[in-house]
Structure formats: structure tokens, C-alpha cells
Amino acid sequence: MQLDRSLALQSRAEKLFPGGVDSPVRAFRAVGSNPPFVVKAAGASLWDADGNQYLDYFGSWGPMILGHAFSPAVEAIQKAAAASASFGASTPAEADLAEIVAQAFPSIEKMRFVSSGTEATMTALRLARAFTGRKYVVKFEGCYHGHADGLLVKAGSGVATFGIPGSAGVPEEVAHFTLALPYNNVSAVEAAFAAHPNQIACVIVEPVVGNMGCVPPAEGYLKALRKITQQQGALLIFDEVITGFRLSLGGAQELYGIRPDLTTLGKILGGGLPCGAFGGRAEIMDILAPLGPVYQAGTLSGNPLAMAAGIATLSYLKEHRGEVYPLLERLASSVADGVAAEAKKAGVPVTTNRAGSMFTWFFTRERVTDFASAATSDTAAFARFHRTMLEQGVWLPPSQFEAAFVSTAHSMADVEMTIAAARRAFAQ
Numbered sequence: 091m092q093l094d095r096s097l098a099l100q101s102r103a104e105k106l107f108p109g110g111v112d113s114p115v116r117a118f119r120a121v122g123s124n125p126p127f128v129v130k131a132a133g134a135s136l137w138d139a140d141g142n143q144y145l146d147y148f149g150s151w152g153p154m155i156l157g158h159a160f161s162p163a164v165e166a167i168q169k170a171a172a173a174s175a176s177f178g179a180s181t182p183a184e185a186d187l188a189e190i191v192a193q194a195f196p197s198i199e200k201m202r203f204v205s206s207g208t209e210a211t212m213t214a215l216r217l218a219r220a221f222t223g224r225k226y227v228v229k230f231e232g233c234y235h236g237h238a239d240g241l242l243v244k245a246g247s248g249v250a251t252f253g254i255p256g257s258a259g260v261p262e263e264v265a266h267f268t269l270a271l272p273y274n275n276v277s278a279v280e281a282a283f284a285a286h287p288n289q290i291a292c293v294i295v296e297p298v299v300g301n302m303g304c305v306p307p308a309e310g311y312l313k314a315l316r317k318i319t320q321q322q323g324a325l326l327i328f329d330e331v332i333t334g335f336r337l338s339l340g341g342a343q344e345l346y347g348i349r350p351d352l353t354t355l356g357k358i359l360g361g362g363l364p365c366g367a368f369g370g371r372a373e374i375m376d377i378l379a380p381l382g383p384v385y386q387a388g389t390l391s392g393n394p395l396a397m398a399a400g401i402a403t404l405s406y407l408k409e410h411r412g413e414v415y416p417l418l419e420r421l422a423s424s425v426a427d428g429v430a431a432e433a434k435k436a437g438v439p440v441t442t443n444r445a446g447s448m449f450t451w452f453f454t455r456e457r458v459t460d461f462a463s464a465a466t467s468d469t470a471a472f473a474r475f476h477r478t479m480l481e482q483g484v485w486l487p488p489s490q491f492e493a494a495f496v497s498t499a500h501s502m503a504d505v506e507m508t509i510a511a512a513r514r515a516f517a518q
């Protein structure tokens with residue numbers, strides 16, 4: 091596989107961007123190679139600057155659930171762009187998208203659109219603190235909730251990939267109010283509330299974790315979080331930036347039957363354009379400015395192009411939910427189990443975790459239920475696997491600690507091709 095043009099583009103980019111990237115997870119440092127530079131994509135395929143084609147298993151890190159350049163979204167964006175890319179004033183499209191969101195997520199009575207998942211989670215915390223008058227927040231090791239200061243404590247995603255315990259530049263005094271507990275461990279949550287009575291504002295959780303690789307909640311875990319937070323007067327925040335519209339139209343909360351106080355959304359919500367949202371109980375949301383004392387704002391919030399792409403994507407998911415989610419389940423289970431079977435045949439220790447269309451092959455013998463068990467993975471073995479798959483035209487997320495995704499544009503032939511590529515990779 092020729093990568094000459096990508097390599098030249100990478101050296102140009104390294105002069106302009108730290109590490110040559112605008113987001114650290116895009117660099118291929120964790121897998122010891124160089125990232126192909128993408129010039130276009132369609133359906134489940136990506137093409138790089140050298141003309142190589144790849145089967146895409148990261149879907150822009152989540153948004154592209156209907157595949158790339160999905161024509162209803164492309165047309166909606168073009169039409170919106172022709173009417174001007176931004177007004178900085180209210181538009182009908184914002185409420186059009188909000189109605190679809192509120193219908194899919196009954197816990198979201200009111201919401202606000204922002205431009206990223208980071209903004210959504212950052213504001214959800216501020217709201218929770220203001221509403222409860224408390225300072226501490228509970229998060230879980232290996233969960234990633236964007237890069238706001240108070241949430242970069244034992245975070246997942248790139249933070250875990252690059253082994254950064256807590257980001258430099260976050261004052262101790264800020265990190266002090268973040269309690270990072272092991273995921274899937276109810277007694278750790280009980281102990282934190284006992285140690286900080288009436289001081290914990292909220293528990294924020296990825297209901298199914300994507301950012302330490304895919305780690306589903308243990309039986310009863312989410313229900314226990316709901317019960318404890320309710321008893322303790324703290325808010326429960328579901329960070330559904332990945333899981334929203336992916337695990338089902340109404341996200342993990344629909345699947346597991348839990349009603350959080352606040353929810354954060356992103357990724358699929360904007361159909362590939364920059365868009366996030368936070369929302370929940372009206373009495374909490376109504377303490378936001380201009381009604382209340384909690385400030386939050388955004389020049390490009392509710393941007394018309396993002397709204398258009400979001401409406402096109404969510405409308406399709408809603409109308410075709412009866413086919414879309416079973417199809418994603420079939421594709422994801424086939425590829426996840428198929429590759430797992432090849433690993434087993436080859437005697438390579440791999441633990442496969444999956445929830446709907448998100449999954450991870452952890453290169454470990456252990457069951458993976460939290461960050462400590464995810465961290466037993468042989469990241470060097472994963473890196474070799476990643477490189478060999480990429481050389482065969484299969485682009486997996488370039489870190490052991492990220493979930494892979496399928497889209498409705500993947501086919502069973504793609505799945506077969508992937509399994510065959512994995513067979514060759516495990517044989518090396």
C-alpha cells in the first residue's frame with residue numbers, strides 16, 4: 091500500500107498543528123504508524139490522498155450511523171447552505187430538531203443545542219452544581235466526557251490512549267471536586283456519597299462506555315445509580331454523546347429503561363456537522379439564562395447546517411427504526427463474533443465486548459468490565475493487529491481504548507472481507 095502523499099501531507103501538517111492533528115485521537119501514535127489523509131468517503135468506504143480505499147469502522151468516531159455522504163443529509167445541508175450558513179437568530183429548524191429529540195428521549199423536556207459534546211457535558215455539570223448548590227461531581231475511570239477541566243480526571247479516549255492520568259493545566263483545586271470511581275462498581279458510589287454527604291451535585295456516566303473501548307453496564311448497575319442519586323438528592327447525567335440514537339433511537343436510556351435528570355447528546359445528533367445538546371427536566375433547564383442565573387451561550391449554537399443534517403439523519407432513523415437497528419445488530423454481531431472466532435482459532439487471547447453497533451476486541455484474556463480490566467490489554471498486540479488490518483484496507487479506531495462502529499452502509503460482504511483480513515492478521 092502506497093502512502094507517499096499521506097506521508098507528505100503529514101509532514102506539512104506537523105509544521106502547522108501539534109502532532110499534525112486537530113484532535114489527538116487522529117494521530118496514529120498509539121498504533122505506531124502514520125494516519126492516511128482522507129480526501130473523500132461514501133457509504134462505508136474512505137479514500138485517502140494516495141487513492142487507497144478503506145472499510146470504515148470508526149464512522150467519524152460515531153456520527154456516521156447511516157454511512158458517509160448519506161444523500162438526504164447532503165441535500166439538506168446544500169439547501170440550508172444556499173439560504174446562508176448562519177444567522178445568529180432563532181430559526182424554525184431548531185425546534186424541528188428539538189421535537190424529534192424530545193420525542194425520542196422522554197426525559198428531555200427542554201434542551202439547548204451547542205456545537206460539541208464537550209460544551210454539552212461542561213454545561214450539564216454547571217447546571218447540576220447550580221441546581222443542587224453542591225460542588226462535587228462523580229465520574230467513572232475510563233469514561234470520557236469531553237475536555238472540560240473538571241472532567242479530565244482519569245478520563246478515557248485519547249487521555250487513556252496516551253496514558254495521561256489527568257491533564258496538565260487543570261488546577262488541583264478544580265480536579266479536587268471530581269471524584270473518579272471504578273465503573274460497574276455500586277459500592278464505590280455508595281462510599282463516595284457516604285464520604286461527602288450532601289456535597290455531590292451529580293453522577294455523570296456513559297451508560298454504555300465507548301471511550302475505554304466498549305464496556306456495557308453490569309446487570310442492575312444503571313438502576314442502582316438512579317436509585318442512589320435519587321436518595322441522595324444528586325442529579326444523574328447520562329452522557330449519551332455516543333449511545334444516543336445508536337443503541338436505539340432513544341439511546342441507552344430507552345434500552346435500559348432509566349430516566350436520567352439530564353442527558354448530553356452529540357455525534358449522530360448533528361449528522362456529521364458540529365452539534366451537541368444537553369437537556370432534561372424543565373425545572374433544571376429553566377435556571378439557564380435568560381430565565382435564570384446559570385450562564386451558557388454559543389455564537390453558532392443551533393447552526394442551520396447542523397440542524398438540517400441532524401433533522402435529515404434523525405428523521406431517517408425514526409422512520410426506519412424497525413429496519414435500521416436490527417440491521418446494525420446483525421452486522422455488528424456478525425463482524426464482532428466472526429473476528430472473535432478467528433482469534434480463538436489462532437490462539438490469540440481476545441475478549442469481545444459489544445452493545446448493539448458498538449464493539450471492541452480487547453487483546454486480553456480477562457473479562458473487561460471497567461478501566462482496570464481494559465488496561466490489561468496487550469496494546470502492542472492491538473497495534474500490530476491494527477496495522478495489518480489497515481494494510482488490508484480495514485480502518486479500525488487507532489487505539490485499543492476506543493469502540494468500533496458499523497453503519498447501515500456496511501454489508502455482509504464487508505463483514506466477510508473483515509473476518510478474512512483478521513484471519514490473516516492473527517496468523518502473523
Ligand SMILES: *Cc1c(COP(=O)(O)O)cnc(C)c1O
Pocket residue numbers: 205206207208209211234235236237296300301329330331332356357366
Ligand atoms: C465524543 C464524546 C464527547 C465529546 O464530544 P466532542 O464533540 O468531541 O466535544 C463527550 N462524551 C462522550 C461520551 C463522547 O464520546
